[in-house]
Amino acid sequence: MQRRILGLAVVMITAVGAAGCGSSDTGSSGSSSSGGTTKVKVGIIPIVDVAPLYLGEEKGFFRSRGIELEMVSAQGGAAIVPGVVSGQFQFGFSNTTSLMIAQVKGVPIKSVANGAASNGKVGADVTGVAVRKDSPIKSAKDLAGHTVAVNTLQNIGDTTVRHSVREAGGDPSKVKFVEIPFDQMPAALDDGRVDAAWMGEPASTIAKSQGARVVASPFAETDPKLTVATYFTSAKLAQQNPELVKNFTAAMAESLRYATDHPDEARQVLTTYTKISGDVLKNLTLPSWPAEVDMPSLEKLASLGETDGLFGDKKPDLDTLFS
Numbered sequence: 001m002q003r004r005i006l007g008l009a010v011v012m013i014t015a016v017g018a019a020g021c022g023s024s025d026t027g028s029s030g031s032s033s034s035g036g037t038t039k040v041k042v043g044i045i046p047i048v049d050v051a052p053l054y055l056g057e058e059k060g061f062f063r064s065r066g067i068e069l070e071m072v073s074a075q076g077g078a079a080i081v082p083g084v085v086s087g088q089f090q091f092g093f094s095n096t097t098s099l100m101i102a103q104v105k106g107v108p109i110k111s112v113a114n115g116a117a118s119n120g121k122v123g124a125d126v127t128g129v130a131v132r133k134d135s136p137i138k139s140a141k142d143l144a145g146h147t148v149a150v151n152t153l154q155n156i157g158d159t160t161v162r163h164s165v166r167e168a169g170g171d172p173s174k175v176k177f178v179e180i181p182f183d184q185m186p187a188a189l190d191d192g193r194v195d196a197a198w199m200g201e202p203a204s205t206i207a208k209s210q211g212a213r214v215v216a217s218p219f220a221e222t223d224p225k226l227t228v229a230t231y232f233t234s235a236k237l238a239q240q241n242p243e244l245v246k247n248f249t250a251a252m253a254e255s256l257r258y259a260t261d262h263p264d265e266a267r268q269v270l271t272t273y274t275k276i277s278g279d280v281l282k283n284l285t286l287p288s289w290p291a292e293v294d295m296p297s298l299e300k301l302a303s304l305g306e307t308d309g310l311f312g313d314k315k316p317d318l319d320t321l322f323s
Contacts, residue, residue, distance in 0.1 A: 037068045038244055042231070043080035043089035046073045046273050048126070048201050049116035049229055050093055051266045052289050054273055056255025065247040071273070076152070081107060085234050091248060095229045097156035100302055100316035108235035111322045112245055113252035115231055116287040117294065120224030121217070126287040128214040129161060130207050131196045132189060140216035141170035146195035149180040149188055156228070157198050159304045160218035167221060186210060202276055205284045222304070223297035230293060230322070253291040260289045293322050 040062075044050045050071075056062055057069050072089060074080050080092035081102050093115055102109055118125055129148065131137045137146060143165050150157035162172035180188050185197040186207040198218065199207060208214070219226045231252055238245050259266040263286055270276050276284070295318065302316050 037063070037066050039068045039070065040091065040244070040248065041070045041072050041089045043074050043083045043092035044071050045076060045080075045093060048270060048276075048284065049287055051269050051286075052255040052259035053093075053231075053252070055259050055262075055266055055269045056251055058269060058272075059255070059258060061254045061258070062248075062251040065251050067244075067247055067251060081109065081232075084109065084232065085236075087234070087237075090237060090244070091231050091233050093229060093231050095156050096227055096298060096301060096322075097159065097305055097310065099230065099232060099321060100305060100318075101155075101310055103316050103321050104311045104314040109232050109321070110235050110238045111230040111232045111293070112238070113231040113249045114227065114256060114290055114293050115229035117228055117290055117297075118217075118219035118222075118224060118226040119286065119288045120220050122220045123214055123217055124285060125217040125220040126228075126285050127157075127198060127200045127217070127219050128204055129164070129196050129198045129216040129218065130189060130204060130212040130214050132192070133211040133213060135195065135213075137196060137215055139168050140164040140221070141168035143196055143216070144170040144172070144174040147176045147178055149185050149194040149197040150177050151179065151182050151185075151198075151200075153177055153179050154308070154310055156301070157218070159301070159308050159310065160222045160226075161198050161216065162308065163304055164216040164218045164221045168216075186212070201284045202280045205280050209279070209283075223294070223300050225288075225290075225294040226297040226301065227293045227322075228287065256289045256291045295322065298322060 042053065044053065062069050074083065080089065080094055083089045084092040085107060099109065099111060129143065137143060148161060158177045162175065165172040165175055178194060182200055182203045185199050185203050188194050189197045189207060189212060190210050219228060233245055266286065267281060270281060298318055302318060305311055306315060
């Protein structure tokens with residue numbers, strides 16, 4: 001049952017195909033209009049981070065600006081990016097490292113609204129590196145020489161984990177990363193197939209219920225205000241329909257503020273688009289949802305990505321991508 005829950009509610013930034021189709025009355029911008037409202041498709045990952053989007057739809061923040069939302073689920077940002085560029089989706093949700101990687105590869109995208117951020121709590125952030133209760137690993141430094149599971153190699157997970165190891169005085173080059181989907185991590189850790197696992201929610205809460213303990217909080221340790229993910233659109237749509245982008249951005253900002261002020265409602269809205277319930281719903285850790293991206297944190301994340309060779313011989317243009 002736990003794996004079924006996790007499979008429907010975890011971050012999996014993997015390059016897989018995303019389903020999406022255009023409406024028969026879709027114009028060049030990819031959206032369609034009816035009765036004074038614009039129908040907009042948003043490519044999302046059905047995880048905790050996107051709760052403000054669903055909450056904003058529920059509260060009418062998008063309808064009041066003439067936007068009728070349709071959320072289309074995909075398995076990760078790498079699948080959503082081509083969907084946005086092709087016009088299958090007008091907007092999409094992705095972690096910021098994936099967006100930087102896409103930009104340096106020449107993909108014409110533009111971030112338009114914040115998505116989620118670290119809550120800044122070391123030991124209680126939205127992601128963490130967990131080990132078994134009886135593990136000799138006591139801190140991030142001790143991860144050197146051990147196997148750590150991440151959901152996707154060469155992305156935001158292993159980059160921030162290496163930073164935690166480095167800052168704790170360990171040798172990040174001696175950490176062996178293996179790719180395992182989040183929903184399989186609690187079992188992989190419990191069975192001893194990996195020494196540690198970098199997990200998001202609700203995998204982290206389930207692992208802790210099995211006795212696992214957190215030894216590092218890579219997001220919070222990278223930057224307590226780390227902008228983890230944002231909503232983005234294509235450069236084409238931003239140029240062709242700036243009013244739609246402006247309205248989506250404003251509605252998203254209002255949604256983020258509302259979710260921040262009403263965390264219980266944000267937690268409850270998870271039940272409308274995931275199978276998370278019961279003690280997992282009650283105990284899982286929420287991210288922070290600031291209305292604005294934190295540029296210094298993105299600069300730090302980009303620098304770590306450069307150190308890890310994520311961008312080849314190029315550097316992401318953060319001002320063009322995120323401002």
